Amino acid sequence: MKFVAFERAKQGTGASRRLRNTGKTPGIVYGGEGEPLLIELDHNALWHALKKEAFHASILDMELGGKAAKVLLRDVQMHPYKPMVQHIDFQRVDAKTKLHMKVPLHYVKAEESQAVKFEHCVVNHVMSEIDITCLPADLPEFVEVDLSGLKKGMSLHLNEITLPKGVTAVTRGKPNPVIVSVVTVAESEEPAAEGAAPAAEGAAKPEGKGEAKGDAKAAPAGKAAAGKAAAPAAKAPAAKAPAAKKK
Structure with missing residues (x-):
């Protein structure tokens, strides 16, 4: 450019x-x-x-x-x-001096892999760029990574990709970091939960009816008891005030 x-x-x-x-x-x-x-x-x-x-x-x-x-x-x-x-x-840039640069990774053919096409896994891009060193004439615009060989449970490491001629990867910390991992998608359990819901509701209905009947039967007894308890209190004579003494 x-x-x-x-x-x-x-x-x-x-x-x-x-x-x-x-x-x-x-x-x-x-x-x-x-x-x-x-x-x-x-x-x-x-x-x-x-x-x-x-x-x-x-x-x-x-x-x-x-x-x-x-x-x-x-x-x-x-x-x-x-x-x-x-x-x-x-x-x-000096043509005879090596450069230290970060270049992007371009991932291709992931949809053609067994992990994605048949095993319905998800490919996780752990790294989006890598550090490299090379002469200016060998500097690539990007590094292409072929993911067509991925399978369930696999991880792709840095030393497993092919770098352009004259290019060397520079790592810090881990000597061979993971750049791509295959993640298994967990199966949904919603159908099983939906199937169990009607049974649970059916089992709960008789209990609800029984409780309703029991409450209905218990209500009159409660009222009668309350009435009996209140009756004696109503029949009790009122206390007479003491008569005033005649002078």
């Missing part, structure tokens, strides 16, 4: 802010035999270029002052909430 950059004379927070207000993005080019160089790019063109995968993982042709140079994208600083690129870094 190609892009056009221009030399930037001023630096600092204020100068960068004024540059962004005019639709430009400040940047820097470093590495190689030359000194670090301040540059500026058209923001709209840069914004659309950043949406392409190749812009992040391939050698770029930078046109600066009528001369072409090979560079790699190294860092992008985005605004916290606005769709704006605040700063961008590029590194010069």
